[in-house]
Amino acid sequence: MDFHTAEELLELCAQGMSIATVMREREVTQGETDSVTVEERMKKALNIMRNSAHTPLTEVLPSTGGLIGGEAEKLNNNMLNGKNICGSVMSKALIYSQAVPEMNASMGVIVAAPTAGSSGVLPAVLFALEEEFNLTEKQLLDGMFTAGAVGYLLMKHASVSGAQAGCQAEVGSASAMAAAAAAAMMGGTAQQSFDAASIALSNLLGLVCDPIAGLVEAPCQSRNAIGAANALTCAEMALSGIKAVVPFSEMAAAMLRVGTKLPNELRETALGGCAVTPTGCAHNCRIFGGCN
Amino acid sequence: MAFISVFDVIGPNMVGPSSSHTAGAASIALLAGKMIGERITRVTFTLYGSFAKTYKGHGTDKALVGGILGFETDDVRIRDSFNIAKENGLEFDFVCNNSDDEDIHPNTVDMEIVGESGRQLTVRGESLGGGKVMLTRINGVKVQFTGEYHALIVIQRDNPGVVAGITSVLSSWDVNIAYLRVFREEKGGLAYTIVESDEEISEKAVEVIKKNPAIQDIMLVQR
Numbered sequence: 001m002d003f004h005t006a007e008e009l010l011e012l013c014a015q016g017m018s019i020a021t022v023m024r025e026r027e028v029t030q031g032e033t034d035s036v037t038v039e040e041r042m043k044k045a046l047n048i049m050r051n052s053a054h055t056p057l058t059e060v061l062p063s064t065g066g067l068i069g070g071e072a073e074k075l076n077n078n079m080l081n082g083k084n085i086c087g088s089v090m091s092k093a094l095i096y097s098q099a100v101p102e103m104n105a106s107m108g109v110i111v112a113a114p115t116a117g118s119s120g121v122l123p124a125v126l127f128a129l130e131e132e133f134n135l136t137e138k139q140l141l142d143g144m145f146t147a148g149a150v151g152y153l154l155m156k157h158a159s160v161s162g163a164q165a166g167c168q169a170e171v172g173s174a175s176a177m178a179a180a181a182a183a184a185m186m187g188g189t190a191q192q193s194f195d196a197a198s199i200a201l202s203n204l205l206g207l208v209c210d211p212i213a214g215l216v217e218a219p220c221q222s223r224n225a226i227g228a229a230n231a232l233t234c235a236e237m238a239l240s241g242i243k244a245v246v247p248f249s250e251m252a253a254a255m256l257r258v259g260t261k262l263p264n265e266l267r268e269t270a271l272g273g274c275a276v277t278p279t280g281c282a283h284n285c286r287i288f289g290g291c292n
Numbered sequence: 293m294a295f296i297s298v299f300d301v302i303g304p305n306m307v308g309p310s311s312s313h314t315a316g317a318a319s320i321a322l323l324a325g326k327m328i329g330e331r332i333t334r335v336t337f338t339l340y341g342s343f344a345k346t347y348k349g350h351g352t353d354k355a356l357v358g359g360i361l362g363f364e365t366d367d368v369r370i371r372d373s374f375n376i377a378k379e380n381g382l383e384f385d386f387v388c389n390n391s392d393d394e395d396i397h398p399n400t401v402d403m404e405i406v407g408e409s410g411r412q413l414t415v416r417g418e419s420l421g422g423g424k425v426m427l428t429r430i431n432g433v434k435v436q437f438t439g440e441y442h443a444l445i446v447i448q449r450d451n452p453g454v455v456a457g458i459t460s461v462l463s464s465w466d467v468n469i470a471y472l473r474v475f476r477e478e479k480g481g482l483a484y485t486i487v488e489s490d491e492e493i494s495e496k497a498v499e500v501i502k503k504n505p506a507i508q509d510i511m512l513v514q515r
Contacts, residue, residue: 041299112311116309
């Protein structure tokens with residue numbers, strides 16, 4: 001079983017399968033493996049995600065560049081003190097979305113989803129919904145395969161590389177993947193997953209990649225927060241019956257078009273945006289020495 | 293386009309912070325280490341492009357040393373690889389080459405590797421993004437090698453019949469060849485035959501192939 005476009009996938013789903021089921025079948029047949037191996041591999045990824053989303057809540061992890069560290073703990077304490085203002089699902093997603101990039105920047109183990117720079121978005125949505133709605137491991141795995149299907153289509157037809165198409169291709173793609181996963185885990189249809197993914201992509205269209213000192217720290221970490229919040233927002237919209245005005249496939253193509261129009265300075269070169277603010281430049285000098 | 297697995301999307305599992313600058317670097321060095329097939333005592337890493345500019349902040353240096361020590365991309369020992377190298381008698385140093393040669397991929401490393409028997413190997417690796425890597429030179433000869441399959445790398449004189457000899461031995465050992473490519477610098481000089489297979493390749497088959505006097509060396513790289 002295989003599919004090459006969202007339309008082909010939706011056609012397969014119209015025969016009564018979920019996106020997750022089709023994606024699992026595709027992996028077994030096209031990847032020439034068996035379903036037990038595939039499931040175990042995904043469980044391993046889930047466990048790494050879980051550890052990376054939770055460890056920084058109680059342990060401040062210093063990053064190699066020193067630009068971030070301790071954000072997840074601060075947010076968690078804020079919530080434990082009853083001071084959070086976003087509601088518990090969103091506040092929890094916020095905490096986890098900051099934890100994983102902290103783990104990543106301290107050379108901890110994470111799962112790139114689809115990239116290391118955007119690795120906080122999907123775990124944030126998975127674990128916030130798990131806690132609030134008592135989701136089972138099976139439901140989380142379904143969410144991951146759904147996210148994987150969306151990410152695969154974006155890899156194939158658009159881009160998941162900041163160097164190629166800006167942050168919209170990294171956090172934007174992660175957000176679309178997580179939006180589709182959230183819609184699926186909360187009982188939505190395959191079409192609703194793609195509506196959520198399409199709206200999520202469109203909301204972050206044009207987001208530039210401008211890492212300070214070229215490091216995967218700032219503004220990458222806080223952009224994971226917007227990726228997760230956007231995913232939950234778009235999933236709720238789709239689940240309420242709102243349809244994406246532009247279908248997912250067209251939005252993916254639009255994302256790539258916008259990405260290739262971004263100037264080189266705004267595609268992971270650290271030559272634009274946040275990276276060249278006076279503060280961004282000062283951090284670069286401090287970390288690497290020498291100013292340019 | 294090659295098959296995109298769900299684990300290319302949800303993955304790799306890796307020590308941060310960067311799939312290209314950390315995980316990719318570890319994979320390149322791991323692959324090179326497997327090629328030499330013995331304990332490595334000394335490596336000089338020459339870094340180009342973005343690797344040269346940002347290697348410290350991305351832990352590219354620790355990942356490269358970790359890969360040489362045999363650590364996979366998600367092995368936390370990468371963080372402490374410099375100390376582990378010291379304990380294991382592995383010497384290493386880093387050289388930055390800030391050449392702006394546009395033919396060099398921005399995330400490129402050259403590795404001059406010396407094994408405990410004195411065996412030497414020079415490998416160039418490129419980190420292509422998302423943790424994907426390609427070795428593009430072996431001892432100066434341009435090649436393309438990803439390590440995604442079990443592989444034999446045969447260094448041979450570019451004589452007639454050498455490749456046919458390799459394939460006939462492999463077929464008698466029931467090895468199904470997925471890809472076979474010959475890379476050479478000049479006609480009649482040294483050639484590198486890279487054979488990739490879905491199945492593990494037996495060391496005994498390698499011994500038989502080695503009997504051909506035109507063959508100088510063989511590296512067996514299991515996936």
